[in-house]
Amino acid sequence: MxxxxxxxxxxxxxxxxxxxxxxxxxxxxxxxxxxxxxxxxxxxxxxxxxxxxxxxxxxxxxxxxxxxxxxDVLSTLQELATFHRKKIGIAIISLTGSNGKTTTKELINTVLKTTYKVKATVGNLNNHIGVPLTLLSFTEDLDFGIVEMGANHLNEIEFLCNIALPDYGLITNFGKAHLEGFGSVEGVVKAKSELYNYIISNKKIAFINTDDNKQIKQIGAYSKIIKFGNGEKNDCIVTFKEAKPYVTLVYNDLQIKSQLIGDYNYGNIAVAVAIGKHFKVSSENIKKGIENYQPDNNRSEIINKGTTQIILDAYNANPTSMLAALKNFKQFDAKNKYLFLGDMFELGTEAAKEHQSIVDFITLNFDENIYIIGNNFYDTNTKSSLHKFRRFEDLKELLKSLQLNNTSVLIKGSRGMALERILDTI
CATH class of the missing domain: 3.40.1390.10 (MurE/MurF, N-terminal domain)
Structure with a gap:
């Protein structure tokens, strides 16, 4: 047929x-x-x-x-999704990146939804199966469809672009993620930039964070871009103000206080502002959309248990996002701090070096109350004040004895570590 x-x-x-x-x-x-x-x-x-x-x-x-x-069922699913995408003819915004894809997708969604009819990728349906299913969920009465694209090997983003045929594209960042599949950071940059390659080849529009030199380099001299960032020469000026702990920025003389922690989330928020501006969403609605978005699903959630403040960031982890979370946590104004860090997966031959690098940073910047879990962290060289465990079960008994009062806690690790289990014990 x-x-x-x-x-x-x-x-x-x-x-x-x-x-x-x-x-x-x-x-x-x-x-x-x-x-x-x-x-x-x-x-x-x-x-x-x-x-x-x-x-x-x-x-x-x-x-x-x-x-x-x-x-072949899979190729039929993919072909049908592209056929459907062409038939309904709505504008497609696609995004990829090493960190922050899902958060950025949700921010764009909440901003555009204040003014338009929009649907976005549900959860993390962002691969060769998820993207077609996402497209087939879109209907012709929508104004926009937002498609998140993930990859752990070269040519995957190119393949997904040829299914989704995006009109607009953005890359959140280039980081040390999925090194096992990409081989190196250079491989990550090459793979994620396949989205830019598609945009350029098809004369579509890219949103570029000018505070990120890698993005500027990868887009090159291409002219159909919307520039955003802190500088005055941007098409959309979004000024970072602070992250204590929530990210606050200024746009169009409006102060926008998000419910996201960490200055690393500035770019994710800023691109949502830029997209809103480009599609003529009012400043007030942009502010409303950003301020109403609340992270969930173990992504940079702040949870208060008695006098203990917990930053739960256990959905995923790689060396770039782990280091960013630690730097942000270091700036927290708290006397008592506890770290619970789990292994970072899919790093291939770089795993030992990258875990040791994180431990070295911790050693220089945190004095005590450090707990690292997983085989990779366990095999690092550590100082005696740092507690390490091969398995979560080995940590579990110790957790029951901890008295966490007037304390700030950071929990971060790859999804497979399931460190949200710590919440049931402390």
Missing amino acids: KIDEIYNNFKTCTIASTDTRKLQQNCMYFALKGDNFDGNQFVQKAFDGGAKYCIIDNIEYKINDNCILVK
């Missing part, structure tokens, strides 16, 4: 789905394969759960006429 015929069937469905555990009535189910599963085997379950059509690539599982047989 040709893609336009599949699309005609899709238009009679409510949504695209790949998970029989989370089906909506009258959805179109895509029977994807993985290393340990074959979605074709769940066709009957999909129909029982409310699917109207099932896209399959194994004729053995064609149980009725609403099973649509294709050569």
